[in-house]
Amino acid sequence: MATAGEDERTEELETLQSIYPELVIDAPFAAHIDLPVAPTVPLPVSFEPIQEVHRIAYLPPLRLHLALPADYPAEAPPKVKLSTSLSWLPPDTVEKLEKEAHALWEEYSGGQVLFAYVSYLQEAAETAFGLSELTLLDSVQNELLQYSKRMKRELFDKETFDCEVCLEPKKGSVCYRMERCNHVFCVQCLQDYLNNCIEEGDVNNVKCMSTDCGKTMPNGKKKERLLSPKELLRIPLPLQAVERYAKIKRKKKIEADPTIIYCPRSWCQGAMRTDKYPKIKDVREMDDSDSEPEEPVEPPSDKQPTVSGLEKRMVGVAGMDRLAVCEDCTLAFCKVCLASWHGDFVRCEPRDKNQLTEEDQASLNYIMRNTSPCPTCSVPCQKSYGCNHMTCFQCKSHFCYLCGAWLPPENPYGHFSNPRNKGCFNRLMDLVEGDMGEGEVQFGGARGAEQMADFWEQEAMRIQNELNAQDS
Structure with a gap:
């Protein structure tokens, strides 16, 4: 026949399990539970030796092992053991959290403390257990980042959102949350809008559709960031459409830049090679910096130092580079006279800009x-x-x-x-x-x-x- 102490311990575990169905009772007086760790503010985590910092929103759960001794709760506190997969939680933090179980038991004067202790751990998880930053080995980086990404998607899929375009409630599994501003739209509305913008060449509108989005500038206008090719592929948009977007965007930037010279071959007319607008190789590797709205390019200043006589005909000798290479046909040509490259010490005159073919x-x-x-x-x-x-x-x-x-x-x-x-x-x-x-x-x-x-x-x-x- 069960004693009163055994009944009391069994009753507390069963009550705790009714509150937390995920609690697993391993033995008559032992159990374990995995507590999710999702800090309110994503935790900055760096990985040695590179020290690159990532802000992680979801960390592997904190596993709590409980064991209730025979003289619990009147004479002894519960025995607790905390652990995490990938061992991301520092040992001194684990030790501090475990000691809190004994402190709570003393505070409750020998009363039942399991629910209070689990609640304490849950609240501590919201602040990442008081950690302001975390440094881990590079060997756990991929697993930790993949776990956070997977959990974020799983929780998002279960939620319901009102699409800001069609205004219909949609499950997260058919929605997409914008990476920068967190506005949510159903994938169908996003695809229809963005594909249409790209098809019509309106690349400056490939951005979040929310009217609240964008940073207000001092002049009252809104500055809105364009979506990166990587994010367009995650929505997802077809690879062919994203490639068209990236190419049109680059073409508009080049055409707006008065410093760009074009190939003199009439059958080519490609732009000169430049590190400022690198040729697109793989849009799947293009990050946000490749897709910002273009800023107006300042034309060459009219106050450039003047040269005359021999100096004017020897442009390039004094550090002014005349050599350009076409990015399409690889022709090397002179920026000044547009002839095939003739070397730095050959005299040449600028081509008449008013002369049209x-x-x-x-x-x-x-x-x-x-x-x-x-x-x-x-x-x-x-x-x-x-x-x-x-x-x-x-x-x-x-x-x-x-x-x-x-x-x-x-x-x-x-x-x-x-x-x-x-x-x-x-x-x-x-x-x-x-x-x-x-x-x-x-x-x-x-x-x-x-x-x-x-x-x-x-x-x-x-x-x-x-x-x-x-x-x-």
Whole structure:
């Protein structure tokens, strides 16, 4: 027949198991339980000998072994033993936590303390047991990081979130949490939005979709970080789409940099090699630093030291490197005269920047005649359909497609209802089918001037042809 002490110990263990179903009773008066360790603030952990610091949110659980002696609880405290896999918890911290069981038993004056002790350990785990940082051997790094990543995903999968786009409650298993800002969206909404941005070449909008995201700058504008190729692949997006994103992003940076010289071969036109914009090899290895929004590149200063005479013709001798190598066809050429590389001590003159090839001139003529420039950034825009209130794809400025005037974002349509704007009054829906959908339409602004110049050029040619016909 069980004694009163045995009944009391059995009852306490069974009560504890009802509160913590994960408690395993190993013997009549012995048990163990694994307590999760998820600090409220991720714990900085460095690994010797490299000393690289990682902030770890989930650490391997703390295993508590309990043994209740015959004279517990009246005459003796419970026997406890703490351990962790990978031995990440320092021995002195383990010893301090074990001694707390005896201190609690004394505080309770010989009462039952198992629940109080487990609660104490759980609270201590939230602060990483008082540790401000941790240094471990490099041999446990991979296992520790993989464990934290796995636990984070498992707990996330079990939660329910309201997608900030479709506003429907979704299980974490079909959602994705943004790495920088922690906003949560369902994977389907993320994929639809990001794939569409990349397909249309709108790479500056490959970012978190939350309106609250981004750092507000002193000028009132928000600076938002673009998503890295690595994160896009984790969402996941197709590898082909991520490669397109990275290539377009790099191309935009290169085109905006006035210091980049292009290959003089007409069939190549590749950019020069530069460490500033390294050629993309594998997007799976591209980190955040490769995908930040591009900052405006300052053009070469007009206050550069001047050279003349022999010095001007010997550019490169005094430390100014003229050698460039095409990243596509590997042609070595001179940055100054664009001829094949001739060495540092050969005289050469800069190529006339106003001199255009026949192909370049034809392209420029088409752009001038068939596009309307943005009044803010001058990027050429061509409308395929819709009204004449345009939003620049590049800088998001609002402008009129007919006359090129800047429009106030708060009331862009007032421009078309104001009788003073004679060229655009009541013409909001002109060219509703796009430039190619309707016949000749009179434009204003820079495009209108080009249109008039073209008209008078054609008129002069017509008159000249008539005169020539009369003379003959």
